[in-house]
Each structure stands twice: as C-alpha cells, then as structure tokens.
Amino acid sequence: MSLVSIRDVRKSYGAQEVLKGVSLDTGRGDVVAIIGRSGSGKSTLLRCINGLETYQSGSITVDGMAVGDGKTDLRTLRRHVGMVFQQFNLFPHLTAGENIMLAPTVVVKEQKGEARAVAESLLEKVGLAGKFDAYPSQLSGGQQQRVAIARALAMRPTVLLCDEITSALDPELVNEVLKVVERLASEGMTLILVTHEMRFARDVGTKLVFMHQGRVHEEGPPKALFGQPATPELAQFIGVQP
Amino acid sequence: MSDFSFWIILQNLLLATRWTILLSLIAFVSGGIVGLLVLLARVSHGRVLRILSLGYIEVFQGTPLLMQLFLFFFGVALFGIEVSPWVAAWLALTLWTSAFLAEIWRGCVESIPKGQWEASESLALSYGEQMRHVILPQALRIAVAPTVGFSVQVVKGTALASIIGFVELTKAGTMLNNVTFRPFLVYTLVALIYFALCFPLSWYSKRLEGRLNVAR
Structure with missing residues (x-):
C-alpha cells in the first residue's frame, strides 16, 4: 500500500480549477519529484497533502490518515508530515536551535535537554554544527534552508514535503541544500518535492511527475521520462526534441 | 490681590501632576490588559468573538472620550450606584485605551508574514501555541514603538477627567486660575508640565522605531 495516496483530487479558486482530478501514489522511501510550469x-x-490547502473532491490519505475529510485531526496528521518552504519561514525571534526545538517541546512535550540533544545532532547532520545559537538573520539563505529542513526532521516525519526549496537561493547556495536532501533520500526518507532542479530530479528521484494544466500529464521513472518524453509538452518543458 | 506667588502656583500644579501620572499609569496598564483580551478576540477564529470585539472597538473609537466619561459618571449613577470621579475616570480611560491598543496591536499581528503561520501550522502547533510562541513574540517587538507613542494620548486624555471633578493637573489649573486670575501664567505652566510628561514618551517612541528599522 502506498504511503501517500492521492485520488482524483479537484480544487478550484472560484471559477478557476487548478487541480483537475489528480491521482498520485507515493510508496515508502520513494523520492517523488514534481515538475511543471508555474501555475x-x-x-x-503539495500543500493539500498537509492540509494547508483544502480541496473540493477526491481524497488524500497519508499513512492511512485521511486528509481534509474533517474527521482526521490536522494536528495529528502534521506530526507525521514535514514541510519545507521556498522562503524558509524560520522564526526570526528564535535561534537556529530554538527553531528546531520549538515543535518537539511544545507539541510533543519532549524534555528541553532531550530536544536540545536532538536539535544539535540534526544541525550537525545538515552541516551546521556550532550554529545552534545563531539567529536566522545571521545565516545565509542556504544555511537557513538547512535549518528549516532540520526543524521539519525534528518531528520525525514519515514523509517530507519540499516546496521549491532551492528557488529562493543564490545559485552557489543551491547545492549545499540539495546535498542534504540527497542524503535524506539515501537514508530512505520518503520525499515529495516540487522542484525546478532537473538534474536533481533525474539523479535522485525515484519517480518523476510532470504536471500540466492541473493534471498529471506524465509520470514514471525519471531517467526514462527525461530520455524519452512521451508527450510534446514534457519534451518542450525539459527542452529535448521528441 | 493675590498672595499666590509663582512658586506656590507651580508647587500646587506639580502636586496635582502626581494624580495625572497615577491615573495615566493605571489606565494604561489596565487598558493594556483589557486591550490584550480584545485583541485575542479580534484575531480569533470565532466569528461571534470577532464581531463583538469589532463592535467594542468601533464604539469606543467612534465616540468622544468625554461622552464615555459622562456615561460612566452620570449614567451609572442613574442606576443608583454611586461612582466616584476616580472610578469613573479609571473605567472610562481603561476601556477607551483598550479599544485603541487592541486595534494598534491587531495591525502588528497582521503584519507578521503568512509564512510564519504556515510554518508553525505545518509543525502541528495549535492556534494558541502559534500565537504564544510564534506570532505574539514577533508582534510584540513591532508593537513597542506605537504603544509607547499611544501612551501620550492617554496622558492627554486624563485632562478630560477634570470635567467630572477629578482633581488632576488640568482641574488644579482651573482652580488656581479661579483664585489668582492669572490664566496665562497658570495655563502656560499646565501646558509645559503636560509637555514635560509627553515629550519624553514620544521621543522614546521615535527612538524605538528607528532602532527597529535598523534591526530589520
């Protein structure tokens, strides 16, 4: 059974339908890269998966929990679904370490000392050992995004959602973030990423999803899709001759 | 014609200033506490709470403070409850202050970027936890300068309490004028004392604002 199951999801903003019946399965340990034009x-x-957006019809389940049916408590769901944002969204009044410790201490009621130890080891894991007491404003974009990843990991999520997490970064900072994500993938973390990094999608992804006009236009193994796109839209998007 | 020397006038005014300061402080503190409650209702997810708090704010912002003082002083007396000028002034100023502070603080809460709500929501924080740990600490920082700035309005607002017979700086000025017939001297001194109270506050508020802009 798939870990994240999306079935015929439809969503509109007023008269504009942005999701026109999307279905997608993500298994445990999968690295799903979603690509496509903006809009x-x-x-x-991605935001429907952790309930940041609502949808009108269809269903989404994460590890057996239904999202957006009004019965599952979104807070319970979100303890299992981590999210990393394009704009990092670190809490500017807290240090890197405090950003990571906040949810474990407040939501899970972990002891301060225990949470601190976890935060320190997570910072080390994302290559930021020693930055525990740095405020977000003192960190580069790449460092902030790595703290944001560590913050999401502190809740020990079963799946991590990444929403264009390198799009706001200067080009030279992109790789340090991608390396962290790649390492998570190699450790078996289930990842669903919306990304513009084609090379990363091809090399690290286990599944590629090309979205076009609110639908899954093509999906399959990344190398096969990049090598031989089946539709002219994907061919045009990745810039190869069909 | 008068035995009231300049120094006696000044001394009496300064003694009355104590009451202006005390009334300002008390109104500001209790207004801040009530204002925080109104703010929480104003930004809550409950529709009824939001509408009630909006009504509260509109009523106290949309009517003169003097009318509010009259209503507390004379209006409550109609129900057979004796209200001293002290209590009437304190109550009216508290409610008036709370309405303005709640609205100032609402602006601060709403200036916190949406991403802060989304990030904390995604970390499974409840609404109350988001407020307490993420939103209010940041809003508080932004709120300090306009809050200190508004305290000037509270100090000046206490002058109206003189009309219902509360002896503070303005009332003392009026009384001294009645016996000395030196309105220019008396009211100039009154104005200077108010200025001496308010100027440091507005100066400090501007300084805080400047410091905040640099930090961002």
Whole structure:
C-alpha cells in the first residue's frame, strides 16, 4: 500500500480549477519529484497533502490518515508530515536551535535537554554544527534552508514535503541544500518535492511527475521520462526534441 | 490681590501632576490588559468573538472620550450606584485605551508574514501555541514603538477627567486660575508640565522605531 495516496483530487479558486482530478501514489522511501510550469498546480497539490490547502473532491490519505475529510485531526496528521518552504519561514525571534526545538517541546512535550540533544545532532547532520545559537538573520539563505529542513526532521516525519526549496537561493547556495536532501533520500526518507532542479530530479528521484494544466500529464521513472518524453509538452518543458 | 506667588502656583500644579501620572499609569496598564483580551478576540477564529470585539472597538473609537466619561459618571449613577470621579475616570480611560491598543496591536499581528503561520501550522502547533510562541513574540517587538507613542494620548486624555471633578493637573489649573486670575501664567505652566510628561514618551517612541528599522 502506498504511503501517500492521492485520488482524483479537484480544487478550484472560484471559477478557476487548478487541480483537475489528480491521482498520485507515493510508496515508502520513494523520492517523488514534481515538475511543471508555474501555475500547473504542483505547489497547490503539495500543500493539500498537509492540509494547508483544502480541496473540493477526491481524497488524500497519508499513512492511512485521511486528509481534509474533517474527521482526521490536522494536528495529528502534521506530526507525521514535514514541510519545507521556498522562503524558509524560520522564526526570526528564535535561534537556529530554538527553531528546531520549538515543535518537539511544545507539541510533543519532549524534555528541553532531550530536544536540545536532538536539535544539535540534526544541525550537525545538515552541516551546521556550532550554529545552534545563531539567529536566522545571521545565516545565509542556504544555511537557513538547512535549518528549516532540520526543524521539519525534528518531528520525525514519515514523509517530507519540499516546496521549491532551492528557488529562493543564490545559485552557489543551491547545492549545499540539495546535498542534504540527497542524503535524506539515501537514508530512505520518503520525499515529495516540487522542484525546478532537473538534474536533481533525474539523479535522485525515484519517480518523476510532470504536471500540466492541473493534471498529471506524465509520470514514471525519471531517467526514462527525461530520455524519452512521451508527450510534446514534457519534451518542450525539459527542452529535448521528441 | 493675590498672595499666590509663582512658586506656590507651580508647587500646587506639580502636586496635582502626581494624580495625572497615577491615573495615566493605571489606565494604561489596565487598558493594556483589557486591550490584550480584545485583541485575542479580534484575531480569533470565532466569528461571534470577532464581531463583538469589532463592535467594542468601533464604539469606543467612534465616540468622544468625554461622552464615555459622562456615561460612566452620570449614567451609572442613574442606576443608583454611586461612582466616584476616580472610578469613573479609571473605567472610562481603561476601556477607551483598550479599544485603541487592541486595534494598534491587531495591525502588528497582521503584519507578521503568512509564512510564519504556515510554518508553525505545518509543525502541528495549535492556534494558541502559534500565537504564544510564534506570532505574539514577533508582534510584540513591532508593537513597542506605537504603544509607547499611544501612551501620550492617554496622558492627554486624563485632562478630560477634570470635567467630572477629578482633581488632576488640568482641574488644579482651573482652580488656581479661579483664585489668582492669572490664566496665562497658570495655563502656560499646565501646558509645559503636560509637555514635560509627553515629550519624553514620544521621543522614546521615535527612538524605538528607528532602532527597529535598523534591526530589520
């Protein structure tokens, strides 16, 4: 059974339908890369998975928990679904370490000392050992995004959603963030990423999803899709001759 | 004609200033506490709470403070409850202050970027936890300068309490004028004392504002 199951999800903003019946399965340990033009609905789809957006019809389940049916408590769901944002969204009044410790201490009621130890080891994991007491404003974009990843990991999520997490970064900072994500993938973390990093999608992804006009236009193994796109839209998007 | 020397006038005014300061402080503190409650209702998810708090704010912002003082002083007396000028002034100023502070603070809460709500929501924080740990600490920082700035309005607002017979700086000025017939001297001194109270506050508020802009 798939860990994240999306079935015929539809969503509209007023008269504009942005998701026109999307279905997508993500298994445990999968690294799903969602690509597509802006406005194709990929970020909206991702935000539906942890309930930041609502949808009108269809269903989404994460590890057996239904999202957005009004019965599952969204807070319970979100303890299992981590999210990293394009703009980092670190809490500017807290240090890097406090950002990471906040949810474990407040939501899970972990002891301060225990949470601190976890935060320190997570910072080390994302290559920021020693930055525990730095405020977000003292960190570069790449460092902030790595703290944001560590913050999401502190809740030990079963799946991590990444919403264009390198799009706001200077080009030279992109790789340090991608390396962290790649390492998570190699450790078996289930990842669903909306991304513009084609090379990353091809090399690290286990599944590629091309969204076009609110639908999954093509999906399959990344190398096969990049090598031989089946539709002219994907061919045009990735810039190869069909 | 008068035995009231300049120094006696000044001394009496300064003694009355104590009551202006005390009334300002008390109104500001209790207004801040009520204002925080009104703010929480104003930004809550409950529709009824939001509408009630909006009505509260509109009523106290949309009517003169003097009318509010009259209503507390004379209006409550109609129900057979004796209200001293002290209590009437304190109550009216508290409610008036709370309405303005709630609205100032609402602006501060709403200036916190949406991403802060989304990030904390995604970390499974409840609405109350988001407010307490993420939104209010940041809003508070922004709120300090306009809050200190508004305290000037509270100090000046206490002058109206003189009309219902509360002896503070303005009332003392009026009384001294009645016996000395030196309105220019008396009211100039009154104005200077108010200025001496308010100027440091507005100066400090501007300084805080400047410091905040640099930090961002």
